Amino acid sequence: MTFLPQPHAGCFDGPLHRFAVRAYFEDTDLSGVVYHANYLRWFERARSDMVRLIGIDQRGAQEAGEGSYAVSDLAIRYLAPARLDDAVVIETRAQDVGAASCRLLQKAFRQDAADTMTLLAEAQVRVGFVGPDGRPKRQPAAWRAAFAALVPSSTEPA
Amino acid sequence: MTFLPQPHAGCFDGPLHRFAVRAYFEDTDLSGVVYHANYLRWFERARSDMVRLIGIDQRGAQEAGEGSYAVSDLAIRYLAPARLDDAVVIETRAQDVGAASCRLLQKAFRQDAADTMTLLAEAQVRVGFVGPDGRPKRQPAAWRAAFAALVPSSTEPA
C-alpha cells in the first residue's frame, strides 16, 4: 500500500474560504514577478475548490449539458508582487447570490516568514451561470442554496 | 531568397490602436469558449504592440535595468463568448497619462462574416512603470510623451 499525496484542498473559517498556491516558473514573467493574468487563474482555482467543498459538482453539470459558471465581470487591484516560490493564500468570500449569478470578494496574500501577511491583490468577481449555448440561465437551486449559506445575512447586524 | 511571414502588427486609426488575434485551442476551456483570463493575455499583446509602434522599447528598458510597465488595476466586463477560430480585434485607446502611469480603455470585438462586430469584452486598465525592485517610479520622459500624443486633449470639447 502506497501513500499517495492528495491535491491541495482549501478550508473554511466560518464562511471565509482559504486556498493556498505556490508561485512556480510558469506563473512568472521576465520582470521577475507573477504575470498579472495568472492571478485570475489562481482565483479561479480557489473558487472551484470552494464550490467543490460545498457540494457543487461543476464537472457533472458540464457533462450533463446543464451549464457552468462563467465570469461576467471582474475588477482587480495589484498591490504588491509575488515572486518564485512564494506561498500565497487566496481568501474568498461570497457576498451576494442571485437567481443566475454570485458576487465574490477575493484576496491574495503572501505568507511571509514572520507570519505576517502581505496583501498582493484583491478582486471583485461576478460569476454567472450559463447554458451550453452561452446564454445566462438560472443556476441550479441546490447551488444557489449552497452559496446563500455563505453570504452574511443583510437583515442581521454585522 | 525566401519570403518569411512576419508576426502580426496592429495599426492606428488616429489615436485608436487595433490589433487582431485568433482564438486557438490554447485559449479555450472545456466550456467551449475562450477562458476569461486569456482576454488579459490578448489585451497585453495589444498594449505591447501599441507601445512598440510608438517607439517604446520595453525589452531595452528591461535589459538596461530601468523597469517595465505592470498592470496596477483592471476592470473587465465579459459580454459575449469567443470560440475556436474566431477572428478578434482588440481596440486600445490611451485615456490618460501621468508621471508614473497610463490609463487605457480596451475592447475585444469578434469579426462576424457579415462585417458586423460583436463586442466580447471591455476593460479599463491602468499600467504603472515599476523599477526592478518592484516599486513605482517615473516613466521615461520619451515614453510619457509618446503616450501623451495619443490622449485626447482635455482642453478641447469632446
Added chain:
Amino acid sequence: MTFLPQPHAGCFDGPLHRFAVRAYFEDTDLSGVVYHANYLRWFERARSDMVRLIGIDQRGAQEAGEGSYAVSDLAIRYLAPARLDDAVVIETRAQDVGAASCRLLQKAFRQDAADTMTLLAEAQVRVGFVGPDGRPKRQPAAWRAAFAALVPSSTEPA
C-alpha cells in the same frame, strides 16, 4: 468603412508551412526567456493555421461531435532561447499520414536583423484523431487526403 486588421495567417512554400509569432510578456518567465511549455502553444497555433489553410474545419468537427486532433506524442529539443519582442517563424512539415494520425516536424526559428535565422527549437509531433469519448478513431477521409497532399511521396527519390 473601417480597415480592420486580420489575424496573422501563415503560408505555404510548396508543402512547407510557415507561421509567425512574436514573443510577448505572457510567453516569458523570470529567467528572461520564453518558458519551455509555451513553444508547444506556438506549435499548436501553427498546426491549427496549417490545417485551416488546407480546408480542415476543426471547429465544425468539434461542434458536430465528430472529434478533434489531439497530440499523442511529442519530442522537442531546445537549442537557443527566444526573448521578449523576438519575431519567430514556425515551420511545419507533414511527414506521414495514416488512418487515425499524422506525424509532423516543426521548427521554431528566430528572425535576426541581418536576415539570418537561428534555430530555437525543433519537435517531432504525432497528432491522432479522437472522438468525444477520448478514444482514437479514423480521421475524416477529406482530412486525410488534405494531409496526404502535403507528404512527400515515399516512392520518389528524396
Added chain:
Amino acid sequence: MTFLPQPHAGCFDGPLHRFAVRAYFEDTDLSGVVYHANYLRWFERARSDMVRLIGIDQRGAQEAGEGSYAVSDLAIRYLAPARLDDAVVIETRAQDVGAASCRLLQKAFRQDAADTMTLLAEAQVRVGFVGPDGRPKRQPAAWRAAFAALVPSSTEPA
C-alpha cells in the same frame, strides 16, 4: 491565531518523488480534457517541488545572477486524458546527473475512485543549468550532489 493552509508539497518514497495536482478549468481546452502543453507545466511544478525539498534554492540562485535550470529536451507520450476535477499524481525519478545537466523520468497518473491508478502521460526530460546569458554552465556542486543522491547507482544490482 488563524490556521493558514499551506501550498501542496510533494513527498519522497525513497528516491521517487510524488506531487499532486488537480485539473482546473484553466488546464482544459474545448475538447473537454487537459490541454497537452499543460502537462509540461504540471511536470515543472513537480520538478520545482522536488528540488526545493532536497535543498536547492532556485530563486536564490536566480536572484544572485548564477543561473537556473532550463529544459533542454523533452519527449512525452499521452496515453489517456485528464478531465476537470481529476486528482493527478506526478511521479519524478532522477535518472542521471552530469556536470551541467540532469535527466528525469516523469509520469502523470490519475487517481481513480477504486484506488487504481491510470497512466495519463510519461516524459523523459533533460534540464541543463544555464547562466543569465543563456549559455550552459556547470551546476552548483551542492545541487549536483543533491541530485546524485537520488540517482540509482549503476554499479549496484537493481
